[in-house]
Amino acid sequence: MTREAVAPTMRSALAARLGAGGWSALPPLGLLAVVWIVFQIANPSFLSSANLVNLAMQSAATGLIALGVVFVLIVGQIDLSVGAVASLAGAIVGILFVGSGWPALAAVVVALVVAAGIGALYGLVVIRFRAPGFVVTLAGLLAVLGAQSWVLRGSGSIGLPVDSWLVTFAQQGYLPDAVAFALAGGGGLAWIAARIVTRARRRNAGLPHGRLWTILLGGGMLLAALLGAVWYLGLGRGVGAVFVVLLGAVILADIVLRRTRWGRSLHAVGGGEEAARRVGIRTGGVMISAFIVCSVLAAVGGILGTARLAAAVQGGATDDVYLTAIAAAVIGGTSLFGGRGSAWSALLGIVIITSLGSGFTLLALDSSTRLLITGAVLLAAVIVDSLARTRARRR
Amino acid sequence: MTAAEERTPRAPVLELRGITRNFGAVRALIDVDLTVHAGEIVALVGDNGAGKSTLVGVLSGLLPADGGEIRMDGAPVSVASPRRARTLGIAAVYQELALCDTMDLVDNLWLGQEPTRGGVIDEIEMERRTAELLRGLGVRIPPTRTTVAELSGGQRQIVAIARSLVADPRVLVLDEPTAALSATQSVEVLNLVERVRERGVAVVLVSHHIGDVLSIADRVAVLRLGRNAGEFRAAETTSEAIIAAIMGGGPSAAEPPQRAPTPLRRVEGSR
Numbered sequence: 001m002t003r004e005a006v007a008p009t010m011r012s013a014l015a016a017r018l019g020a021g022g023w024s025a026l027p028p029l030g031l032l033a034v035v036w037i038v039f040q041i042a043n044p045s046f047l048s049s050a051n052l053v054n055l056a057m058q059s060a061a062t063g064l065i066a067l068g069v070v071f072v073l074i075v076g077q078i079d080l081s082v083g084a085v086a087s088l089a090g091a092i093v094g095i096l097f098v099g100s101g102w103p104a105l106a107a108v109v110v111a112l113v114v115a116a117g118i119g120a121l122y123g124l125v126v127i128r129f130r131a132p133g134f135v136v137t138l139a140g141l142l143a144v145l146g147a148q149s150w151v152l153r154g155s156g157s158i159g160l161p162v163d164s165w166l167v168t169f170a171q172q173g174y175l176p177d178a179v180a181f182a183l184a185g186g187g188g189l190a191w192i193a194a195r196i197v198t199r200a201r202r203r204n205a206g207l208p209h210g211r212l213w214t215i216l217l218g219g220g221m222l223l224a225a226l227l228g229a230v231w232y233l234g235l236g237r238g239v240g241a242v243f244v245v246l247l248g249a250v251i252l253a254d255i256v257l258r259r260t261r262w263g264r265s266l267h268a269v270g271g272g273e274e275a276a277r278r279v280g281i282r283t284g285g286v287m288i289s290a291f292i293v294c295s296v297l298a299a300v301g302g303i304l305g306t307a308r309l310a311a312a313v314q315g316g317a318t319d320d321v322y323l324t325a326i327a328a329a330v331i332g333g334t335s336l337f338g339g340r341g342s343a344w345s346a347l348l349g350i351v352i353i354t355s356l357g358s359g360f361t362l363l364a365l366d367s368s369t370r371l372l373i374t375g376a377v378l379l380a381a382v383i384v385d386s387l388a389r390t391r392a393r394r395r
Numbered sequence: 396m397t398a399a400e401e402r403t404p405r406a407p408v409l410e411l412r413g414i415t416r417n418f419g420a421v422r423a424l425i426d427v428d429l430t431v432h433a434g435e436i437v438a439l440v441g442d443n444g445a446g447k448s449t450l451v452g453v454l455s456g457l458l459p460a461d462g463g464e465i466r467m468d469g470a471p472v473s474v475a476s477p478r479r480a481r482t483l484g485i486a487a488v489y490q491e492l493a494l495c496d497t498m499d500l501v502d503n504l505w506l507g508q509e510p511t512r513g514g515v516i517d518e519i520e521m522e523r524r525t526a527e528l529l530r531g532l533g534v535r536i537p538p539t540r541t542t543v544a545e546l547s548g549g550q551r552q553i554v555a556i557a558r559s560l561v562a563d564p565r566v567l568v569l570d571e572p573t574a575a576l577s578a579t580q581s582v583e584v585l586n587l588v589e590r591v592r593e594r595g596v597a598v599v600l601v602s603h604h605i606g607d608v609l610s611i612a613d614r615v616a617v618l619r620l621g622r623n624a625g626e627f628r629a630a631e632t633t634s635e636a637i638i639a640a641i642m643g644g645g646p647s648a649a650e651p652p653q654r655a656p657t658p659l660r661r662v663e664g665s666r
Binding site for chain 2: 198201202205206207255258259260261264265267268270271272275276277278279280281335338339340
C-alpha cells in the first residue's frame with residue numbers, strides 16, 4: 001500500500017486533466033497555437049478578423065459532426081458513416097423543402113428522425129450480434145450513400161432558395177454586436193459565479209478547495225478572452241450564428257457527458273463495459289443511445305453544411321470535409337479506445353483542421369498538401385493516444 | 396456480545412434453499428443451501444468448477460437461479476438482475492473487471508448510483524461521502540482523483556470493496572478478493588473485510604486460500620461439483636477437514652450442514 005496521503009486529497013481540475021495524460025486538452029491546444037503562429041508568419045492575413053470569421057463559419061458543420069463522433073468514440077465504438085448520414089440529411093431537407101414544398105422546419109425534423117433511426121439500427125446490430133461497429137457503419141456508409149443518391153435521383157443536386165431562412169441563417173447569420181457581447185460577458189460571469197459557488201460548497205463540505213483569487217484570475221482571463229474574441233471578430237462580419245450553434249452544442253454536450261448519469265455511463269461502457277454491466281448500467285441501451293446521438297448530430301451538421309452551400313449535391317459525403325470529422329475528434333483529444341474523451345475535443349480538433357485548410361489556401365497550396373498534413377497530424381494523435389493507453393494499462 | 400445474544404437464533408439476512416442453475420446440459424448448481432447472518436463472514440470454498448462463481452452470479456443477479464428459493468429476512472425475493480440485487484441490498488465484488496480503468500476513484504465508487512442535485516451529478520457530495528467512507532474504513536489510498544489504472548492490485552480490490560459499500564448493502568459477496576494479491580496486500584484487504592463485518596454486513600467470502608478463510612471467516616461452507624459438501628464453524632475446524640470436504644470423501648463431507656446461530660466472536664489468528 002502506498003505510504004503517501006492518508007486522507008484523500010483532491011487535485012485541481014487542471015491537474016486532473018493533465019494527469020489523465022496522453023493526447024488530452026493541452027497538446028491539441030499547443031498544436032493549434034503552433035499552426036496559427038506558423039501560418040501567421042507565412043501570411044499576415046491568416047489571423048485577420050475576416051479570416052477568423054470565415055474559419056469559425058467553416059468549422060461549424062463539420063464540428064457538429066465531430067461532436068457526434070465523440071459520443072461513439074467514448075463508448076469505444078466508431079461511426080464511419082457520419083459523412084454519408086450528413087449528406088443524406090441534407091438531401092432529405094432539399095427534396096422535401098424544395099422538391100415537395102414542405103416547410104423547412106418539417107423537412108429538418110424528418111431528416112433528424114431518419115438519422116436517429118439509422119443510429120438506432122447501428123446500435124441494435126452492434127449489440128445484438130456483437131458486430132464491430134467499424135464494419136457495421138462501413139456497411140451503413142455504403143447503404144446511406146446509396147439512399148442519398150436515390151433521394152436525389154434524376155436531379156443530381158437540389159439548390160435551396162437563397163432567401164429561405166435556413167440558407168440565410170447558415171450563410172449570413174451573425175450575432176448583433178450587443179447580443180454577442182452580452183453572451184460572452186454573461187457566459188464568463190456565469191462561469192466565475194459557478195466556480196465561486198462550487199468553492200463555497202466544497203469548503204462547507206470540508207473538502208480541499210482552491211483559492212478565491214485563482215478563480216477570479218482565471219475567470220477574469222476567460223472573460224477578457226471571450227470579450228476580446230467578440231470584439232476582434234466584430235471588426236470583420238462578427239460572430240457567425242452557426243458557430244454559436246456549435247459552441248452551444250459543445251457546452252451542452254460537455255455538461256451532459258461529465259455531469260449526468262447517462263454521460264458517466266457512456267464513459268463507463270467505453271472504459272470498462274463489464275464493470276458497467278455489473279453495476280447495473282444497461283450497456284446495450286447506452287451503446288444504442290451513443291449511435292443515435294452521433295447520427296443525429298451528423299444530420300444537424302449535414303443540414304447546416306447543405307444550407308451554407310445552398311445546395312444538396314449527390315455524393316456530397318465523399319467531400320473530405322465530412323470525412324475529417326472523425327479525424328477532428330481524435331486530433332482534439334478523444335481516445336479511439338473508448339472511455340476517454342471530451343466534447344471540447346470536437347471543437348478543438350475541427351478548428352485545427354479548418355485552420356490547416358484555411359492556411360494552405362491562403363498560401364495558395366492545393367488540397368494535396370492540406371490532406372497530407374492533416375493525415376500526418378491524425379497519425380501523430382493516434383500514436384500519442386495509443387502510447388497513453390499503454391502507459392495507463394501498465395500498473 | 397453477551398452469551399444470551401449469541402444463543403438467540405435470529406432470522407438470517409440471506410437464505411438460499413435448493414438453488415439450481417444450469418448452463419445448457421451442464422448442472423452448475425444442484426440443490427444448494429446457504430445461510431448468512433448479519434455481522435458474519437461465511438466463506439464459500441471449493442475446487443475449480445465446484446460452482447462458487449456460479450453461486451456468486453446467482454446472488455448478484457448476473458446468473459439468475461433456475462430453481463430454488465432466495466429469502467432475505469425470511470421473505471422470498473427474486474434476484475433477477477444486478478440492478479434488482481442492488482435494490483435488495485446485495486452487493487458483489489468480483490475478482491476481475493470490477494473497475495472502470497479510465498475513471499478515477501471517486502467516479503468508480505459511485506458509478507451507476509451517483510447522487511444528483513438539480514438533475515446534474517453532485518460531485519461535491521460524491522467526494523465528501525467518499526472521504527467519509529474511506530476514513531470510516533480506515534483505508535489509506537492515494538488522492539481520490541487518481542485514475543484507478545494507476546492503483547496497485549490491492550488498492551484496486553479495496554476500491555472495489557469500498558464501492559460496494561456505498562449503497563449500504565446488507566449482504567456483501569466477495570469473489571476471490573485476494574486471489575491475485577501479494578501477502579501484504581492480502582492482509583490489507585482481509586482487514587478491510589473484517590471492518591465490513593463490524594458494520595453488521597453479512598459477508599459471503601469466496602476463496603481458495605484456506606488460510607485466509609480460517610483466519611477471518613465465522614463459518615465455512617464447502618461446495619463440491621455443484622452441491623453442498625459440508626459446513627464448518629471456522630473456530631472448530633482445521634484446514635485438513637476443509638480440504639477433505641473440498642476433495643470429496645472423508646467423514647466431514649457427510650456432515651449435515653449446521654444451522655448454528657451467528658458466532659459473533661472474533662476468530663482472528665486461529666489456523
